[in-house]
Amino acid sequence: MPTSNAKVIALFTSRLLQWHRELNRRQMPWKGEKDPYKIWLSEIILQQTRVEQGLAYYEKFILHYPRIQDLAAADPDQVFKDWEGLGYYSRCKNLLHTAKVISQDYQGIFPSQYEQILALKGIGPYTAAAISAFAFNQPYAVLDGNVFRVLARFFGIDTPIDSANGKLQFQGLAEKTLSKTEPAAYNQAIMDFGATVCKPAQPLCGSCVMQDSCVAKRTARVMTLPKKEKTLQKKTRHITWLILELPAQNKNSANTLFYVQKRPAGDIWENLHEFYPVESPASPDWTIDSIQELIENQLDIKLSSKDIQRLPCSAQQLTHQKIHGYFYRVKLTKKPPLLASHNWHSLQQMDQLAFPKLLKILQTNLLEKQ
DNA sequence: AAGCCGGGGCC
DNA sequence: GGCCCAGGCTT
Numbered sequence: 001m002p003t004s005n006a007k008v009i010a011l012f013t014s015r016l017l018q019w020h021r022e023l024n025r026r027q028m029p030w031k032g033e034k035d036p037y038k039i040w041l042s043e044i045i046l047q048q049t050r051v052e053q054g055l056a057y058y059e060k061f062i063l064h065y066p067r068i069q070d071l072a073a074a075d076p077d078q079v080f081k082d083w084e085g086l087g088y089y090s091r092c093k094n095l096l097h098t099a100k101v102i103s104q105d106y107q108g109i110f111p112s113q114y115e116q117i118l119a120l121k122g123i124g125p126y127t128a129a130a131i132s133a134f135a136f137n138q139p140y141a142v143l144d145g146n147v148f149r150v151l152a153r154f155f156g157i158d159t160p161i162d163s164a165n166g167k168l169q170f171q172g173l174a175e176k177t178l179s180k181t182e183p184a185a186y187n188q189a190i191m192d193f194g195a196t197v198c199k200p201a202q203p204l205c206g207s208c209v210m211q212d213s214c215v216a217k218r219t220a221r222v223m224t225l226p227k228k229e230k231t232l233q234k235k236t237r238h239i240t241w242l243i244l245e246l247p248a249q250n251k252n253s254a255n256t257l258f259y260v261q262k263r264p265a266g267d268i269w270e271n272l273h274e275f276y277p278v279e280s281p282a283s284p285d286w287t288i289d290s291i292q293e294l295i296e297n298q299l300d301i302k303l304s305s306k307d308i309q310r311l312p313c314s315a316q317q318l319t320h321q322k323i324h325g326y327f328y329r330v331k332l333t334k335k336p337p338l339l340a341s342h343n344w345h346s347l348q349q350m351d352q353l354a355f356p357k358l359l360k361i362l363q364t365n366l367l368e369k370q
Numbered sequence: 371a372a373g374c375c376g377g378g379g380c381c
Numbered sequence: 382g383g384c385c386c387a388g389g390c391t392t
Contacts, residue, residue, distance in 0.1 A: 046387040053378060053386085087376025090390070124389045144387050164371075191387055200385055201381060228384095230372085266391095268375065317382090318376055357377070 009176050011213060012154055013186065017179060019197075019209050020189035026196055029058065031188070036110035036135035037068045040098075043127045044091050051195070057086050068110070071096065072103035077353060080271050084354040089271055094122025112136050125171075133183040141178040142187045143171055146194025151177070152226035153198060156215025160229035232320060238283055240326040241275040241359065242295065243311070243366070246335060246344060255346035258366070259339060260353065268321070273353045275327075275362075276339075284326060286310075291328050299336040307331035311365075316358040325358050 028051060030042040041061055045054040060082055065071040071079065076096055083092040098120045102110060111117055112135075118128035129140035141147075148161045151173050159166040179186035197204045205217050216222045244259035259276050263269040278284075278294065292305050311327035335341060345353070347366060355363055 043387065048376085048386055048388055050378075050386050085377075087378085088388085090375065091388090094389085122389070126388055130387070142387075145385070146387070149385095187387095195387085231383095232373090270375090316377085320374060320376090 008155075008213070012210070013177050013179055015210055015213070016177075016189050016193060017182070017186060019193060020185060023209070024189065024192050024196075026192045029055070034135060036112075036131060038062065039131050039135045040110065040123075040127075041095075043130050044095055044122055045086070047091060047127070048088060049086065054086070057083070067108070068099050069103050069108050071099040076271075080354040081352060084272075084360070085357060089269065091122060093271055097121045098123070110135070114138065114140055130187065133187045137182075137184050139178060139180045139183045141171075141174040141183070142191065143167075143174050144191065146191045146198075147174055148226050149200065150190055150194045150198045153203075153216035153222055154210060154214050156219060156221065156225070158221075158225060158227050161226045162228050162230050235321040236324070237321055238280050238324045238326070240278040240280065240284055240286065240328065241362075242278065242291075243275045243327060243329045243362070244336075244339075245329060245331050247331070247333070255348070257344040257346055258350060259343055260345045260350060261340075261343050263356075268318070268323075269356045271354070273350075273355050274359055283324065286326065286328070291330075295330060299338050301332070301334075301336045303330070303332065311362070314358060314361065316356075323358060325362075327362060 028042075030038055033039055033042075042054075042058050045057050045061070061071075064082060065074060065079075074096075079096055080089065080092055083089065086092075101120065102108060110131075111120075112132075114128055114132045117123055117131050118125065123131070126142055126144050129142045132138040132140040133142065148170055151157065151170055152161065155173065157169065157173070159169050161167070161170060177186075177190075197208055198210075203222060205211055205214075205222060208214070208217075211217050214222075216225050242259075246257040246259075248255060249257075260273050261276070263272050263274055278298075288305050288308050288310070291308055292303060295308075296302055307330060309329040309331075311329055313324065313326050315322060315324045335344065347363075350363060
């Protein structure tokens with residue numbers, strides 16, 4: 001393992017800080033922000049999320065929940081609706097949990113000690129270091145995808161970043177390269193540098209202020225670093241959603257109602273909503289008759305095949321699975337006794353609930369047909 | 371240590 | 382189609 005001497009490390013840090021002062025043009029609304037609530041919010045939103053994608057969500061959350069107490073007191077469904085489309089919904093769940101903990105156990109004052117911050121739900125080593133450095137100017141080095149890449153390339157380290165050994169090695173190096181006098185500026189610098197110059201694809205080596213000292217550049221390994229050892233495997237799932245529809249009950253309630261339930265815990269899209277789901281191990285070959293039989297059996301009702309309408313299929317590619325969606329619209333005449341009565345919503349009510357992208361498109365189509 | 375959790379942008 | 386993104390939690 002190539003151990004870098006103190007001189008090379010000092011060179012890296014000073015070049016990086018100089019680049020930050022003179023050439024870094026990256027602007028973000030939370031830059032220079034010292035309110036730990038806003039730092040925390042921005043860091044949670046940006047976990048595994050590009051700055052450009054998270055930006056609008058940050059603005060929305062600051063507007064809707066200016067203080068952490070506002071978040072703690074909010075209706076969870078409303079907060080999930082605001083998070084809708086951003087993905088990794090456990091972040092939102094933990095956000096709500098931690099907002100309550102800080103409001104109640106910390107009197108609304110964000111803790112300033114690294115160990116206290118790290119103990120909060122949804123905050124791991126990266127986010128704890130980021131909050132400690134940005135909000136409290138404490139000497140903790142962030143280690144995110146940008147830092148892995150910049151360090152791996154500059155120091156020519158080919159230890160896989162997704163191995164236990166690699167994480168330890170890069171953590172140690174990150175702590176050595178950290179500027180102890182200006183940790184906030186240094187952390188900002190290395191992430192901005194990784195995002196705008198030392199990019200994953202098409203890095204700007206030709207104009208890079210580090211190029212003559214960069215091991216990867218000198219040894220033509222820029223595109224092979226950093227290394228990973230694991231290749232993730234994807235699953236394919238097939239889910240049929242039945243859009244169960246009830247006509248307006250009387251003249252006073254003009255709205256058609258749809259059956260909507262919350263996604264089960266422990267699976268994808270927890271805390272979001274969905275129509276009546278039927279999952280099958282392989283691509284289902286439904287006929288209208290077999291769908292009718294399924295509904296009659298599962299819901300213990302009778303219906304006519306002319307009240308079942310097939311809708312276009314769609315699919316969504318996710319990081320760990322590809323989900324194929326099959327949709328049938330079913331016109332019922334009365335509420336099936338087996339389904340909870342509080343799960344029926346009008347289109348206007350549905351619009352206030354958070355749905356996965358795969359189902360949100362469908363919801364839009366229903367609205368247009370209405 | 372490995373698996374799982376979304377959605378979007380880029381190649 | 383594969384990889385990556387201001388990662389963290391569960392098992």
